[in-house]
Amino acid sequence: MSPTNILHEQLHMLPRAVVESSVLSSGVLMRTSGGAALSRNLLDRFGVPQGSALSSFLSEYIVGQIMSEAETLALCGQVMIAYCDNIAVFGQNREDVNSLAEPLVSAARCSPYGAFRLRRTQSTRHISQGFIFLGYRLKWHSEGRNSYVEVDVADRKKEQFQAKIAELLPHCRFTRNVTRDVREQAMQEVKGYVLGWAEAFKRADDIKGLVRELLEEVLYEETAATQFAFRSILRSLT
Structure with a gap:
């Protein structure tokens, strides 16, 4: 059986044109049901390449x-x-x-x-105790005839967020040993990280308020100038 036909058999859920244009062109090495691999002279890798649309x-x-x-x-x-x-x-x-x-x-x-x-x-556990899924903490509440699901970011993700901000913070301070260029570059990195994190967890209840709360916990001992610079990032949140 030819390599093309073997791939069609193994990936029967894909249209033939997709197999030929995306799989074969990526050099994917498949195994037959009996365990025999296709020739490495034709295909030189196992699995779909990372980042492929097929993944x-x-x-x-x-x-x-x-x-x-x-x-x-x-x-x-x-x-x-x-x-x-x-x-x-x-x-x-x-x-x-x-x-x-x-x-x-x-x-x-x-x-x-x-x-x-x-x-x-x-x-x-019972859904009223809450559980973690995709970085969110989901918890079911029942109040009389009404019920709703509380959507929060998992504690571990919050800790990772604050750790990243704390890591970048020394380069964002208005001090003599931090040049303007370094500070502006660091603030741009912080802004990109904060906006990306907020977008990733936009399904959480009041994500903007949560980001503000997490930042305030990290910045509470910082100077007014540093806190003001971070507030400008909060204004960028939609």
Whole structure:
């Protein structure tokens, strides 16, 4: 069987034109179901190149296959949501959720597209206790007949944000040993980081207020001039 036909067989979820234009042209090395690799004289790498437009599509497809297989193995009615390789499991009780953990691990390990390893990062808890997903902390609240989901940024992400600001802060101060050029360059880097971080977590409740609070905790002992410079960054937030 030719390398082109093998790739069509392995990547049957992709249109033939996509395989030929994007996969073959990237020099992707695939393995047949029997484990034999295509000739390295023609294709010189394993997997899709990092940054390829195919990466997200193939990732979603493979994770979807793993989830479907896990549901078959579990034979129960849990609900799963996923983004890339981040999977959250919901059930009526703790046993429902825990019973799907091993089928997910097994389905990933036995996937025909590779032996993937899933790692559990959180223990089972009630949604009112909150849980972390994609860097957010989601917590369900019920007040009488009304209920809502509180969306906050995970504590670890907040700590990383403040650590980065603290790292850049010495170069932003109005002191004799910091030149104007160095200070302006550092402030531009801070601005880019703050705006990028706020955009990444824009789904959080009052992200602008959260950024202000986190910055104030880092800057509370800084001079008025330094604090004023950072306030100009806050005004850039939409």
